[in-house]
Structures are given as structure tokens and as C-alpha cells.
Amino acid sequence: MDRVPILRIGDVLLVSIQVDLQDDIALALQDDLSQRIVDTGAKGVLIDISALEIVDSFVGRMISTTAAVSRVLDAETVVVGMQPAVAITLVELGLTLSGVRTALDVDRGLAILAGRESGVVAEADDDDQLDD
Amino acid sequence: MTSSTTEPTTYAVAADADVVRVRQAVRDLAVQAKFSLVDQTKLVTATSELARNTLVYGGGGEALVALLDKAGRPGIEIWFRDEGPGIPDLDLALTDGWTSGGGMGLGLSGAKRLVDEFEVDTAPDRGTRVRIVKWRR
Ligand SMILES: Nc1ncnc2c1ncn2[C@@H]1O[C@H](COP(=O)(O)OP(=O)(O)OP(=O)(O)O)[C@@H](O)[C@H]1O
Numbered sequence: 634m635d636r637v638p639i640l641r642i643g644d645v646l647l648v649s650i651q652v653d654l655q656d657d658i659a660l661a662l663q664d665d666l667s668q669r670i671v672d673t674g675a676k677g678v679l680i681d682i683s684a685l686e687i688v689d690s691f692v693g694r695m696i697s698t699t700a701a702v703s704r705v706l707d708a709e710t711v712v713v714g715m716q717p718a719v720a721i722t723l724v725e726l727g728l729t730l731s732g733v734r735t736a737l738d739v740d741r742g743l744a745i746l747a748g749r750e751s752g753v754v755a756e757a758d759d760d761d762q763l764d765d
Numbered sequence: 766m767t768s769s770t771t772e773p774t775t776y777a778v779a780a781d782a783d784v785v786r787v788r789q790a791v792r793d794l795a796v797q798a799k800f801s802l803v804d805q806t807k808l809v810t811a812t813s814e815l816a817r818n819t820l821v822y823g824g825g826g827e828a829l830v831a832l833l834d835k836a837g838r839p840g841i842e843i844w845f846r847d848e849g850p851g852i853p854d855l856d857l858a859l860t861d862g863w864t865s866g867g868g869m870g871l872g873l874s875g876a877k878r879l880v881d882e883f884e885v886d887t888a889p890d891r892g893t894r895v896r897i898v899k900w901r902r
């Protein structure tokens with residue numbers, strides 16, 4: 634079984650998913666990431682999914698769980714690079730990725746993790762800033 | 766009137782790697798049939814959900830993929846079938862968020878939203894068959 638490589642840049646762990654993600658590889662990645670957060674004391678996890686052609690309920694759950702676990706381990710997860718067709722499909726599928734921060738690209742994701750920008754947190758009933 | 770323009774191709778669904786293989790086959794056919802990128806993505810995502818259900822709950826089975834033609838309009842039809850335990854309460858299983866395992870309970874209900882035709886035939890002594898079709902817009 635292949636494993637998705639995890640790179641370390643300062644106190645951020647960077648994962649770039651380049652394959653059509655098989656379920657067991659997604660689960661292994663989830664475990665590897667938790668372990669690496671503990672081993673390195675990383676404060677942020679950046680998951681680049683720009684090469685992913687679909688996000689289904691399984692990968693969605695992997696992302697949500699990773700975000701939740703990293704939060705408990707005092708690290709923040711940002712998902713970057715979701716393709717528009719994937720985003721549209723995700724919404725229709727009914728996946729909310731609640732509690733997961735997203736950004737358009739790696740640079741913006743890193744900026745969020747560096748605390749320079751505030752990202753969008755997908756959370757129900759928390760988006761009424763627009764109707765002022 | 767609908768007529769199959771290709772003989773269905775059968776794919777085994779017996780391991781995680783098979784789910785990936787079925788997804789890729791459906792993607793290739795959707796590209797060939799000139800589906801929009803969004804429609805390709807919706808169909809492949811629905812395929813992924815249903816193939817995984819076949820594997821996880823049905824104990825494995827197969828997927829049959831065929832290209833359809835309705836008065837010049839291409840469509841893709843996929844059958845998923847297994848001889849597993851069947852789904853005791855289909856209405857419940859089709860409810861968003863309902864899972865008998867540790868899933869998100871979005872596979873069946875979500876897949877239904879992503880395609881144009883969706884039929885389930887399931888019984889404890891027959892296993893489960895799901896048929897989906899998506900037409901090119
Ligand atoms: N082929 C099948 N054979 C038997 N039971 C099935 C089959 N497909 C689905 N089910 C039942 O229907 C339930 C709902 O399926 P659904 O795909 O919607 O959610 P899930 O697989 O539990 O979670 P996920 O959101 O990860 O797909 C399953 O939990 C399972 O009990």
C-alpha cells in the first residue's frame with residue numbers, strides 16, 4: 634500500500650494528495666498525520682487537495698476527523714485548493730466539512746496558519762455577517 | 766426509447782483498489798461521452814459511494830457500466846450488485862445522516878441527489894442492487 638508523504642515546513646505539516654485516494658490510504662494518512670503532529674509539535678496542518686478529482690463521504694470524513702484530532706493536539710488544519718466541480722458536488726452530496734478551515738491555495742493556507750489572515754470556518758448557523 | 770449502445774463492462778468490487786478502478790472507468794466513459802466536468806464529478810462521486818457500500822455492507826460484488834443513447838443523447842448507466850444481507854429499511858437507509866456503521870450516512874441519499882435516475886432493489890435473501898443513470902445535459 635502506498636502512503637501519502639507528509640512534508641514539514643517549520644511548524645507546519647504539508648500534505649499534498651496526488652493520487653486517486655484509496656480508502657485504506659486515506660485512513661493511513663489520518664493516523665500518520667496525528668502521529669507526526671505529536672512527534673514534531675507542529676502547530677498547523679495544510680492539506681492540499683487541488684489534485685483530488687472527487688471528495689466523497691469517506692474522504693470528507695477523513696478530513697473532518699483529521700481537523701478534529703489536530704485541534705485536540707493543539708494544531709490547526711487548513712484544506713486548500715478544492716476544485717470548483719468538487720465543491721459543487723460536495724454540497725449536493727450533503728457534506729458540510731463542519732469545523733474545517735478552507736483556503737483557495739497553499740499561500741493563503743500558510744498565511745492562515747501563520748495567523749495573518751482569518752479563514753472561513755464551515756459551521757452551520759454562523760454566517761449572518763452578510764445581512765447587516 | 767432507450768437502447769444500450771455498449772455492452773456493459775463488469776468490474777469486480779472486492780477491495781479498496783477496485784473502488785478506485787470503477788471510479789476511473791466511469792470517469793473515462795463520462796469524458797468520452799462529453800459530460801461537463803461538474804457532471805463527471807457528480808457521477809464519479811455517486812459511483813464511489815455506491816461501490817464502497819457494495820464492498821463494505823454487501824461483502825463485495827460487482828459494478829456493471831454501460832453507455833446509453835436516448836435519441837442521440839448519451840447517458841451512463843451503472844448497476845451495483847451484491848449478495849449481502851440486504852437493506853432492512855430502505856427509507857431509513859435513504860435518510861441523510863443515517864448509518865448502521867460509523868459512516869456519515871450520506872452515501873445513498875447523496876448519490877441519489879447526484880444522478881438523474883436512482884433505483885434500489887434489496888431484500889434479505891437477494892442482496893442489494895442499485896441502478897443509477899446520468900444523462901448528458
Ligand atoms: N449494499 C448494501 N448492503 C447492505 N446494506 C447497505 C448497502 N448499502 C447501504 N446499506 C445500509 O444503508 C446505510 C446507509 O448507507 P449510506 O451509504 O447512506 O451511509 P454509510 O455508508 O453508513 O455512510 P457514508 O456516508 O460513509 O456512505 C448503511 O449504513 C448500511 O446499513
Ligand SMILES: [Mg+2]
Pocket residue numbers: 814817818868871872873
Ligand atoms: Mg456509504
